[in-house]
Amino acid sequence: MDILIESTRRFEKDLAKLSEAEKAAAIAKINDCASIFPTQKANFYRKVRRLLLPLNLNGYESSLYALTVSRTLRVIWAVDEDPIFGQVIFTLFRVVKDDELDKAYQGVAESLYQDMLHHNLATAQIS
Numbered sequence: 506m507d508i509l510i511e512s513t514r515r516f517e518k519d520l521a522k523l524s525e526a527e528k529a530a531a532i533a534k535i536n537d538c539a540s541i542f543p544t545q546k547a548n549f550y551r552k553v554r555r556l557l558l559p560l561n562l563n564g565y566e567s568s569l570y571a572l573t574v575s576r577t578l579r580v581i582w583a584v585d586e587d588p589i590f591g592q593v594i595f596t597l598f599r600v601v602k603d604d605e606l607d608k609a610y611q612g613v614a615e616s617l618y619q620d621m622l623h624h625n626l627a628t629a630q631i632s
Contacts, residue, residue, distance in 0.1 A: 506543040507592040510535070516597040523600065527578060531600050534574045535582075539595050542584075553584070556610050569598075569614060571606060579606045581613055 512520075520528055542549045553570040572580040581599040586592075601609045 507590075508539050508542065508595070509592055510539060510595045510597065512597040513599075516599055519600040523578075527575070531574045531578060531580060534572060535580060535595070535597065538572055539593075542593055556581075556614075567614065567618070569610065569617070571610070574600070577603050579603055581606070581610055583617075 520531065523531065538549060538552050541552075553572050555567070556569055556571055568583045568585050570582060570584055572582060574580055579601055580597060581601070583594075583596040583598065585594045585596070587594060598613045599609045
């Protein structure tokens, strides 16, 4: 299984604000966690936490997770398996302090799932 790690501009901006030690820790943790995915999925999912969406996604589950880098630092990323091409894609959205996690996560979730949210609102108004 191939592993592809993509980062967003926002992630890169967040990363640039960190100290060199925090950057190194975040990158090492991301790489370590991603590298175990193909052979140790259960262990991988013990290292990450699925963040609960306060949004209704019509029964779909979010692929967003939080990875703990340190006591105070978290990475918000998506994990998407593509069995057709035999790859897993990790998309890095944010790296934030723990006290900013909920707000950052809400922003990422709203931007990712805005079409579903819009569809849910339109359906609710028609009903």
